[in-house]
Amino acid sequence: MAVVIETTLGDITVDLYLDQRPVTCLNFLKLCKMKYYNYNLFHTIRSGFIAQTGDPTGEGSGGQSIFGLLEGPDKRFFSGEKMPKIRHTGAGLLSMVGTGDMMIGSQFFFTLAPDLDSLDGIHCVIGEVTEGHDVLRKLNDVICDEGYRPYRDVRITHTVVLEDPFNDPPWTEGSFKITIPKCRASEGR
Template sequence: MAVLLETTLGDIVIDLYTEERPKACLNFLKLCKIKYYNYCLVHNVQRDFIMQTGDPTGTGRGGESVFCKLYGDQARFFEAEKVPRIKHKKKGTVSMVNNGNLQHGSQFLITTGEDLNYLDGLHTVFGEVTEGMDVVQKINETFVDKDFIPFQDIRINHTVILDDPFDDPADLPVPDRSPEPTKAQLDSGRIGAYETINDTEGKDPEELDEILKEKERLENWRVSLLRFHRI
């Protein structure tokens, strides 16, 4: 049972523990099926620790389970599956992110370090990366700011379900085709995934920070100019 994540840095295949974590896997698979994860940012990268994604708002504070789509806001999160206990022992372990109340929505993490015991019992392991660890490593090595946000956008462009043992719930809102991204989805205010402003390759974090500040300055100038012309 597996899913392919097509990211802006390459493809990642995740094998799912459907027998050990049926609810978490059903949630993940059906969110993939309704294209919920399309264009989600990797919004948190902590080197040799974790990378985190799955929040359409890109803030780390959003996201909801597939059950919310089916049953309303009271089902935004679902209870963590605690048995059997599966540990964060190796790189490429995939877990649902705890919302602070031992519940899960849509956000998930992939470990980039080993023997992360303090994540056990907090975030629920439901799969592992079986292909694309080189892509995970690229993400792991990206430059980030003081809040662990990558200077340059890294996104999930598309998800492909390779194997799904679960029937679709009634009324699952499956789109006819993958939706096109909106401007709001792509406008993170940072360096775009495919942008090459001032040749970012080889720049250190301080230089990237200056590039980002200059981009923000130009954007603020553009917005001010548009407002001036509307007056």
């Protein structure tokens, strides 16, 4: 499954690890599909580390999962998949920001360097950049203040979901059901 994330610095295409991270990918895809990330600021960019976005307030402490948007604030975060373990081994990974015990909302980051072991077990890797590595290099070169906030306004302008295997929930309040497709790895067992 692929998503194109259009930014003010250029486009980034990401392939998602749907088989390994179905619920977390569902969250990301539905947020992209409902244009939740449009105009989100890259509020934190640490050269040689990460470029973080996904908070509509632009402050770095906001945002919520698709489940929170549909079911209320008590579902702002959900438990992301911990297995199989996927490590932050290279530049160009897309990872959802975790807040203790892999609790996921809407914020995510791109890794800008390899071997970021300190992020493992806290944040949930859900995909990798397949096109747009030049944009990651541009993100890495953005000049920031001492709090890693860019002086330059760098934003997501639009997200395009190229393929979505999940049913859309009703975009209204109340309960919803999304069917998670069977993982290829578990077929035939």
